[in-house]
Amino acid sequence: MFEDETMVQFVIKTSKFCNLRCRYCYEYPELGNRQAILPEQLDVMYHHIANYYQNFDQPTYIDFVWHGGEPLLQKPDFYWKTFERQKEIFGELAPYVKNSVQTNLTVLNPERINLLKYGFDSVGVSIDLFGGLRVDQSGTDSVSTVLDNLDKLRDAQIPYGCITVLTQLNLPYLKEIYQFYEQMNVSFRLLPLFKGAFDNQHQGFEITAQEVLKAFCQLVDFWLESEDIVMVKPIVEHMEQILRHYTPHAQPIFYDKREQESVYLVNTNGEVYSYADAYEGLSHGNIFTTSLAELVAGEAHQKVIEQAESRMVATCSQCPYFGSCSGYPVAEGSLEYNEFDETGAIRCIVSQGTLAHIEKRFKQAGIINPETGELTLDPISFSKTPAALDCPV
Ligand code: SF4
Numbered sequence: 001m002f003e004d005e006t007m008v009q010f011v012i013k014t015s016k017f018c019n020l021r022c023r024y025c026y027e028y029p030e031l032g033n034r035q036a037i038l039p040e041q042l043d044v045m046y047h048h049i050a051n052y053y054q055n056f057d058q059p060t061y062i063d064f065v066w067h068g069g070e071p072l073l074q075k076p077d078f079y080w081k082t083f084e085r086q087k088e089i090f091g092e093l094a095p096y097v098k099n100s101v102q103t104n105l106t107v108l109n110p111e112r113i114n115l116l117k118y119g120f121d122s123v124g125v126s127i128d129l130f131g132g133l134r135v136d137q138s139g140t141d142s143v144s145t146v147l148d149n150l151d152k153l154r155d156a157q158i159p160y161g162c163i164t165v166l167t168q169l170n171l172p173y174l175k176e177i178y179q180f181y182e183q184m185n186v187s188f189r190l191l192p193l194f195k196g197a198f199d200n201q202h203q204g205f206e207i208t209a210q211e212v213l214k215a216f217c218q219l220v221d222f223w224l225e226s227e228d229i230v231m232v233k234p235i236v237e238h239m240e241q242i243l244r245h246y247t248p249h250a251q252p253i254f255y256d257k258r259e260q261e262s263v264y265l266v267n268t269n270g271e272v273y274s275y276a277d278a279y280e281g282l283s284h285g286n287i288f289t290t291s292l293a294e295l296v297a298g299e300a301h302q303k304v305i306e307q308a309e310s311r312m313v314a315t316c317s318q319c320p321y322f323g324s325c326s327g328y329p330v331a332e333g334s335l336e337y338n339e340f341d342e343t344g345a346i347r348c349i350v351s352q353g354t355l356a357h358i359e360k361r362f363k364q365a366g367i368i369n370p371e372t373g374e375l376t377l378d379p380i381s382f383s384k385t386p387a388a389l390d391c392p393v
Contacts, residue, residue, distance in 0.1 A: 007061040010049065011265045011275075012037070018069040020104050020142055023133045024165065024205070026279075027069060028197040036074060037268055041288045042082050045266065046089040052292035059096055060260075066101045066120075073107060076115040083119060100124060102163070104134070105149045106142050113156050123160040125150065129177050131169030133205065150184075161231075162188040166215055167205040174215055178222045178230065187231035190219060192337050192350070209337045209349040216350060217357040224361055235358075238325075238351070242358045245324035246368050246375050252323030255312070255331050257305050261296070263332065274304050276332040308332065314345035321355045 015036035016027050025031065053060045064086075066079070079099075087094045101116070102124040116123050127146045128134055134142045153160055164170070164177055181188045192212040196202050219235050244250045255262075263275040270288030272295055273279065284301040285294065295301060308331040316327040329351040330338070337350045363370040367377055 006058060006260060007063060007262065008053075008260070009063045009065050009263045011065045011067050011263065013266060013268045014066050014068055014071045014074055015268060016069040017073055018104070019073065019106060019136060020070065021135055021137050022104075023135065024167065024193055024196055024202055026195060026197050028201065031069060035268060036078075037270075039078070039082060039085070041270060043085055043089065044289075045270070045287050046086055048287055048290070048292045050090045050093055052296070053096075054093055059093075061096050061098060062090075062093070063098045063100055063121075066099065068102075070104050070107065071101050072103045072105075072112055072115075076111045076119070079115055079119055098122070102126065104142065105146045105153075106136075108149045108152055113152065113158070116153070117156055117158050123153070123158060125153075125160050125162045126165070127162055128164050128167070128170050129180055130173040131167055131205070133165075133167060133169060160186065162186055163191050164188055165194075166190050166192045166207060166212065167202075168207050168211075169205045171207065171211065171215060174218055175222065178219060178226075178232070181232070182226060182228055182230045185228070185230075187233070189233040190215070190235075209339055212337055213350045213353040216354040220354065220358055220361060224365065234351075235354070238354050238358055241321060241324045242355060242362060242368075243375065245321055245355075245359070246362075246373055250324070253326045254323065255326040255328040257308050257331060262328075274301075274308070274332065276308065276335065277304050311346055314343070315348055319348065319352055321352065325351060325355060 015034065016030035017034045017036070018025075018027070018031040021028070021031060049062060053062060083099065086097050086099075090097050098121040099119070100122040101120045103126070105125045105127070125146065126134070127143065127150075129143065132141045132143075134146075136142060150160070162181065170177065177190075192215075193202060193205070193207050216235065216238075219232055220239075223230060223232060223235055223239075244253075257274075261274065264284075265273045265275060265278045266287055267273070267279075267283075270286040271283040272285060272287050273283055282300060282304050284296070284304070285298055287295060290298075311330050312327040315330045316322045316325075319325070330346055330348055333351070335346065339347045339349055341347050359368070362368045368375060
């Protein structure tokens, strides 16, 4: 991707149907619902998206992230046909269209391996390694099945990244989790437990913002001590931000949701949400019936933009890292990783705290001269490596 190109992700809830019953799943009440988005609805959505982005001066990469439920429970033909329709509908924009999938990787056969290898552009696998929360309907832990299937992906030479959800139950195994990915030479995102589908769903494995911060700081230290480079998100992104912070005359970056939103979530019924507000009753409208241009300009979308901007003004404008960090974590991040002050403004516990920890460690390691603030390594060569990696969602 070139520097002046941008990317937008559409996280598509293909169907809520799933063979697992992960105890923290925010789709939990709907996991038995087999209803899937219809091919005709996808066609309408593609037309709306293509019409919108073809008017942009700069090319925009459009990444469809197929999500669920378990997206691989759909027959492979569902995806092969929709990939063909994308080519027809997007026309000149088709080379900019990518498809990713986020799977629990419990259902794999030769046809699905073929689909992952030749159909999707990137594969994300959800596996927590410890904690026993990713179970099937009988309560059996899925981890051994997923590990077997990861071997099959490796045998088939299919690259993948992983997402591990951080909970109170796998927090004590952080070092083992890091070492697993280090030995496998696989990138991963450590994703703190997100809001559930109902009250008390997370009882027994909840995690506080302070615990998440501590875990992220430990990951920073594992990364710095490691001989091999493990692409662990969001740590490498935060390291890039600190390097930017100390790079003379670096162009500041600010998240501009009004100019261009970077992630939309499309529910099975076509309702579109910003990532921060998914399912909170703040739908921008329905992309199966309404053009994307109308949704973007619509009252509901303008309201969530104003809310995100207010959060950034209240919190990020006070932050020493604003401009190196774009403010995205406060604008769009999961707000439960933060705390609120007496005025109701967010205290950006996790992102700001992790940045401060990296800054301290970089000074201790001499990567940043603690006296002069000068960088002692070439920020470009450092930043290229992590930026090349991307894990879906
Ligand atoms: S670290 Fe947090 S408060 Fe600072 S700019 Fe980033 S999101 Fe905003």
